[in-house]
Amino acid sequence: MTYACSHCPLENMASVSELYDVGWEEMRDKLRKWREDNSRNSEQIVDVGEELISDHASKLGDDVWIIYEQVMIAALDCSRDDLALTCLQELRKQFPDSHRVKRLTGMRLEALERYDEANKHYDAILEDDPTNTAARKRKISILKAQGKNGEAIRELNEYLEQFVGDQEAWHELSELYINEHDYGKAAFCLEELMMTNPHNHLYCEQYAEVKYTQGGLENLELSRKYFSQALRLNNRNMRALFGLYMGSGRSKTFASVSPQAGLDTEQQAF
Amino acid sequence: MPIQLTSQAYCKMLLHTAKYPHCAVNGLLIAEKSKEKKKDGHGVPVLCVDCVPLFHGTLALAPMLEVALTLIDTWCKENNYIIAGYYQANERKKDSKPNQVAEKVAARITENFSEAAIVMVDNSRLTVSCSEPIVVIYDHHENKWRNREVTMGSFEDWSEAQKITSALLVGRSYENLIDFDNHLDDLRNDWTNPVINKSVLDLC
Numbered sequence: 166m167t168y169a170c171s172h173c174p175l176e177n178m179a180s181v182s183e184l185y186d187v188g189w190e191e192m193r194d195k196l197r198k199w200r201e202d203n204s205r206n207s208e209q210i211v212d213v214g215e216e217l218i219s220d221h222a223s224k225l226g227d228d229v230w231i232i233y234e235q236v237m238i239a240a241l242d243c244s245r246d247d248l249a250l251t252c253l254q255e256l257r258k259q260f261p262d263s264h265r266v267k268r269l270t271g272m273r274l275e276a277l278e279r280y281d282e283a284n285k286h287y288d289a290i291l292e293d294d295p296t297n298t299a300a301r302k303r304k305i306s307i308l309k310a311q312g313k314n315g316e317a318i319r320e321l322n323e324y325l326e327q328f329v330g331d332q333e334a335w336h337e338l339s340e341l342y343i344n345e346h347d348y349g350k351a352a353f354c355l356e357e358l359m360m361t362n363p364h365n366h367l368y369c370e371q372y373a374e375v376k377y378t379q380g381g382l383e384n385l386e387l388s389r390k391y392f393s394q395a396l397r398l399n400n401r402n403m404r405a406l407f408g409l410y411m412g413s414g415r416s417k418t419f420a421s422v423s424p425q426a427g428l429d430t431e432q433q434a435f
Numbered sequence: 436m437p438i439q440l441t442s443q444a445y446c447k448m449l450l451h452t453a454k455y456p457h458c459a460v461n462g463l464l465i466a467e468k469s470k471e472k473k474k475d476g477h478g479v480p481v482l483c484v485d486c487v488p489l490f491h492g493t494l495a496l497a498p499m500l501e502v503a504l505t506l507i508d509t510w511c512k513e514n515n516y517i518i519a520g521y522y523q524a525n526e527r528k529k530d531s532k533p534n535q536v537a538e539k540v541a542a543r544i545t546e547n548f549s550e551a552a553i554v555m556v557d558n559s560r561l562t563v564s565c566s567e568p569i570v571v572i573y574d575h576h577e578n579k580w581r582n583r584e585v586t587m588g589s590f591e592d593w594s595e596a597q598k599i600t601s602a603l604l605v606g607r608s609y610e611n612l613i614d615f616d617n618h619l620d621d622l623r624n625d626w627t628n629p630v631i632n633k634s635v636l637d638l639c
Binding site for chain 1: 456457493495496497498499501502527529530535607619620622
């Protein structure tokens with residue numbers, strides 16, 4: 166869902182640099198941090214990025230191209246097609262035959278809900294380069310945007326058979342399965358992620374949540390174990406702490422659970 | 436018994452929706468607990484004075500939802516409130532039907548409050564000017580959730596709700612809205628949203 170309006174900022178509104186008393190270098194560094202964190206704070210990116218590009222483009226050097234890309238995507242999120250088109254045109258001028266820019270063209274068409282045209286762009290990229298993962302993932306995103314979750318899941322499974330190491334894809338698939346209430350398969354995806362990222366407390370904790378949601382004695386025990394593991398990896402993970410507490414409470418209602426098992430898991434966590 | 440929304444409840448629902456435009460969001464509607472039990476309660480609307488934004492992103496997992504329901508229920512008892520409904524805004528713009536998650540949570544709420552309603556936000560009509568109400572209210576009749584017509588009567592004061600919501604959306608107050616997910620990320624974040632509540636009061 167994007168904003169349905171595109172109101173113009175008030176004429177006398179202070180610029181970002183005035184409001185926060187920052188120079189262009191700090192704005193550039195902020196944008197870099199947001200790129201590295203992959204945060205989706207599109208309104209902020211548009212505010213900072215638009216000012217940076219319009220007032221300081223010449224000082225940015227080669228960084229300007231990646232900033233155009235970042236601001237363009239954020240602009241699509243904020244329904245700012247004017248800004249998105251400006252960025253896209255600059256990128257097209259600089260990189261006329263680039264697949265990366267073609268993908269951005271496709272994304273703009275997606276934002277305008279012109280899915281058939283977007284798909285044509287991605288198909289053209291894939292004809293030229295069948296290993297282009299970005300284009301394949303955009304096609305799956307289109308299916309998701311159209312509400313075709315079943316097809317998106319199928320395509321994503323096929324994609325993962327080829328690109329087994331793509332963690333973003335595994336995580337996306339786990340979310341799709343959760344939305345379809347197929348918790349067993351969601352758990353499988355999270356297992357893949359935990360195998361390759363054994364120190365990531367977030368995957369452990371999410372796996373535990375899926376197991377808890379599945380329900381049943383075995384799954385609850387597993388859920389407690391993985392909440393404990395998440396806490397061991399990061400003792401500030403509140404979800405894991407709450408989850409462990411909730412899971413222990415529930416297990417007591419299952420008469421066949423040995424109290425010793427419950428005690429062991431909790432002792433492990435603390 | 437139809438529900439009625441105050442400006443604060445409506446406004447915080449929309450702020451939550453606007454804060455996470457790329458995610459599904461959900462939350463609980465809170466009403467004051469009425470002391471008298473009217474036998475003939477039909478026709479008297481239940482006034483939802485507030486809402487508690489719950490989650491954004493993945494809504495279909497149980498543990499944190501149970502934690503939230505437990506904590507919010509306790510808070511309600513302390514403040515003479517009751518959980519009276521559930522709201523949800525789906526991930527996709529054109530999707531505004533209640534799904535399995537909505538029905539399950541609402542069923543849970545109905546165990547404690549028989550007239551619980553589901554309020555779905557119609558994403559496709561979300562605008563900054565808030566010229567019309569964009570919620571769709573569902574009541575439970577004969578084992579199905581049925582859509583009811585939303586009129587100005589569904590609001591305690593529609594023009595006030597519209598004015599306040601629009602002002603807060605323009606002012607980007609949603610950046611400061613705290614939902615239960617934010618609270619779980621950092622326990623200092625207060626899901627009762629005293630700051631936003633004060634902004635709403637100031638605009639009344």
